[in-house]
Amino acid sequence: MALDRRLIGFVGIAVVAAVPFLPIPPFWITLLNNIGLASLVAIGLVLLTGVGGMTSFGQAALVGFGAYTTAVLTTAYGFSPWATLPLSLLAGALVALPLGLITVRLSGHFLPLGTIAWGLALYYLFGQIQLFGRYDGITAIPPLELAGHRFFSSGSIYYVIWGCVIAVAIGARNLLDSRVGRSLRALRGGTQAAEAFGVDIVRAKLTVFVLAGVLAALSGWLYAHMQRSVNPTPFGLNMGIEYLLMAVVGGAGHVWGAIFGASLVLILKDLLQRFLPDLVGITGNFEMIVFGILLVAILQFSRDGLWPLILRALPARKRRPLPKADGALGRRKLAPEGTTLVKLEAARKTFGGLVAVNDVSFDVKAGQIVGLIGPNGAGKSTTFNLITAISPLSGGKVIFGDATASAKSPREVARHGIARTFQHAKVLPEMTVLENVALGAHLRGRSGVVRSVLRLDRAEEAILLAEAETQIARVGLADYRDRPAGDLALGQIRILEIARALSLDPALLLLDEPAAGLRHGEKQELAELLKKLRAEGVGVLLVEHDMSFVMGLVDHLVVLDFGTKIAEGNPAEVRRHPAVVSAYLGGVS
Numbered sequence: 291m292a293l294d295r296r297l298i299g300f301v302g303i304a305v306v307a308a309v310p311f312l313p314i315p316p317f318w319i320t321l322l323n324n325i326g327l328a329s330l331v332a333i334g335l336v337l338l339t340g341v342g343g344m345t346s347f348g349q350a351a352l353v354g355f356g357a358y359t360t361a362v363l364t365t366a367y368g369f370s371p372w373a374t375l376p377l378s379l380l381a382g383a384l385v386a387l388p389l390g391l392i393t394v395r396l397s398g399h400f401l402p403l404g405t406i407a408w409g410l411a412l413y414y415l416f417g418q419i420q421l422f423g424r425y426d427g428i429t430a431i432p433p434l435e436l437a438g439h440r441f442f443s444s445g446s447i448y449y450v451i452w453g454c455v456i457a458v459a460i461g462a463r464n465l466l467d468s469r470v471g472r473s474l475r476a477l478r479g480g481t482q483a484a485e486a487f488g489v490d491i492v493r494a495k496l497t498v499f500v501l502a503g504v505l506a507a508l509s510g511w512l513y514a515h516m517q518r519s520v521n522p523t524p525f526g527l528n529m530g531i532e533y534l535l536m537a538v539v540g541g542a543g544h545v546w547g548a549i550f551g552a553s554l555v556l557i558l559k560d561l562l563q564r565f566l567p568d569l570v571g572i573t574g575n576f577e578m579i580v581f582g583i584l585l586v587a588i589l590q591f592s593r594d595g596l597w598p599l600i601l602r603a604l605p606a607r608k609r610r611p612l613p614k615a616d617g618a619l620g621r622r623k624l625a626p627e628g629t630t631l632v633k634l635e636a637a638r639k640t641f642g643g644l645v646a647v648n649d650v651s652f653d654v655k656a657g658q659i660v661g662l663i664g665p666n667g668a669g670k671s672t673t674f675n676l677i678t679a680i681s682p683l684s685g686g687k688v689i690f691g692d693a694t695a696s697a698k699s700p701r702e703v704a705r706h707g708i709a710r711t712f713q714h715a716k717v718l719p720e721m722t723v724l725e726n727v728a729l730g731a732h733l734r735g736r737s738g739v740v741r742s743v744l745r746l747d748r749a750e751e752a753i754l755l756a757e758a759e760t761q762i763a764r765v766g767l768a769d770y771r772d773r774p775a776g777d778l779a780l781g782q783i784r785i786l787e788i789a790r791a792l793s794l795d796p797a798l799l800l801l802d803e804p805a806a807g808l809r810h811g812e813k814q815e816l817a818e819l820l821k822k823l824r825a826e827g828v829g830v831l832l833v834e835h836d837m838s839f840v841m842g843l844v845d846h847l848v849v850l851d852f853g854t855k856i857a858e859g860n861p862a863e864v865r866r867h868p869a870v871v872s873a874y875l876g877g878v879s
């Protein structure tokens with residue numbers, strides 16, 4: 291049997307299972323238990339920081355909530371430990387949710403600073419509450435018990451801890467490899483593209499916040515029953531920094547890397563605590579200094595952590611065939627040819643004193659290709675952003691089909707069946723071409739977090755991926771399906787964006803300079819594709835500088851200059867229009 295990653299995984303799990311039977315010193319088991327507990331928190335941070343792009347120094351406080359919940363309920367109210375498990379997890383979720391709500395609104399450096407603030411505040415809170423035993427904490431917490439067997443020894447709770455770690459790691463991997471996972475992974479690459487395809491960004495951010503909180507609380511619950519006493523110390527900012535270091539060492543975006551990072555940091559900490567005081571001759575928390583240096587060094591020399599270096603040494607992942615799709619996605623019923631899909635009524639956008647779009651009106655109908663042309667800075671991309679609600683209107687209206695008011699968010703626009711590409715391509719370079727394109731089909735699936743974690747989403751996922759594959763083949767990128775989008779040339783990335791837009795099954799397609807960077811042959815293929823879409827009844831709004839490409843393709847042209855519409859009509863009319871000739875087409879026609 292060839293060595294593959296699956297086999298390595300099975301061997302790894304077998305080794306984990308055999309450890310308590312090996313002739314090793316008992317403190318190794320204790321260390322492994324601590325590594326398992328830390329891994330749970332670090333996996334949460336992989337979701338939050340590595341995937342969601344939000345740095346939290348405050349996870350240790352959430353571990354505390356999980357620990358104190360069970361500590362109080364089992365000692366003061368006589369709950370059995372297992373009965374408190376859901377309550378501890380709920381406590382983690384309930385604390386993480388409002389913290390997340392406040393924190394996700396912070397941007398840049400304010401977000402990590404915000405997490406430091408609540409991490410510190412909660413730590414001091416633990417030390418002040420009478421019910422929590424103040425700084426003395428709570429003792430005599432009962433051990434876990436299963437079928438009459440009480441888990442007093444570190445060897446017995448070891449299996450509970452590592453069973454949780456492995457289950458959580460697999461669940462997290464499942465989640466990332468799903469419709470929800472794509473939307474979570476899209477958070478880090480700037481949110482505009484994801485929003486334009488219907489991803490609810492705030493909800494996605496809160497999802498990772500709550501998941502990370504629940505995992506921290508699970509770690510706390512286990513900790514309380516392993517240690518059988520709790521006090522505020524392990525839930526302070528020091529530990530919060532250590533958890534973050536683990537996730538960063540592991541590579542932030544890698545689930546198994548979190549376990550690796552937790553192992554490395556805790557083993558190193560153990561060694562440093564044992565040998566460093568002898569070396570420097572005085573006692574103190576010197577490991578924090580070493581960790582600080584380590585964190586800076588990793589960020590400087592191996593931004594993606596150390597796990598990717600190990601991944602490179604492992605055998606390459608086999609190219610998986612796509613799962614068999616049982617059925618296909620339903621297609622949108624397109625409006626009859628000539629129906630108005632979008633109508634701009636005196637749409638206006640100002641940036642300070644600059645009028646970027648000056649009371650522009652036009653519409654796009656089903657089965658029509660409309661060209662939007664004008665010199666650089668004329669306001670074409672801004673018009674796209676007004677239509678897709680990425681920028682709010684300063685005045686006027688954008689009405690879709692039979693809607694009565696302008697859409698309020700890019701998500702709402704996407705739900706009207708409007709898909710777009712960006713002049714400055716917005717793809718997720720680390721995700722494959724297939725995954726990027728599948729993001730376009732986000733609104734055509736329904737599976738949520740629970741279904742994804744439990745792999746109940748597979749039938750739907752296969753159909754979504756099959757749709758993405760169809761669109762990839764349609765635009766001619768089939769050979770690149772499994773390559774990271776970052777490997778593609780700029781022209782190919784524009785084509786990828788078109789495939790992503792088609793995955794939404796659009797009624798109206800907005801393309802911002804799609805042919806820039808394409809070779810002649812590729813432009814012709816693009817023109818053929820657009821003609822085919824038109825024949826199917828899709829409406830297309832096209833911004834393009836290549837006049838021979840535009841003139842041969844469009845049914846209707848709108849010409850902007852300095853934000854103002856200076857001409858409109860069919861290509862022949864516009865070509866003859868005096869204002870156009872002087873402002874723009876002078877040299878071309």
Ligand code: ADP
Nearest residue numbers: 641644646664665666667668669670671672673
């Ligand atoms: P086009 O796509 O036609 O080349 P744009 O719509 O990108 O033009 O830009 C129109 C005008 O609006 C330009 O003068 C540009 O500098 C300005 N502009 C665009 N976006 C912004 C912004 N976010 N803030 C300030 N000015 C902007």
Ligand code: MG
Nearest residue numbers: 670671672713
């Ligand atoms: Mg532009």
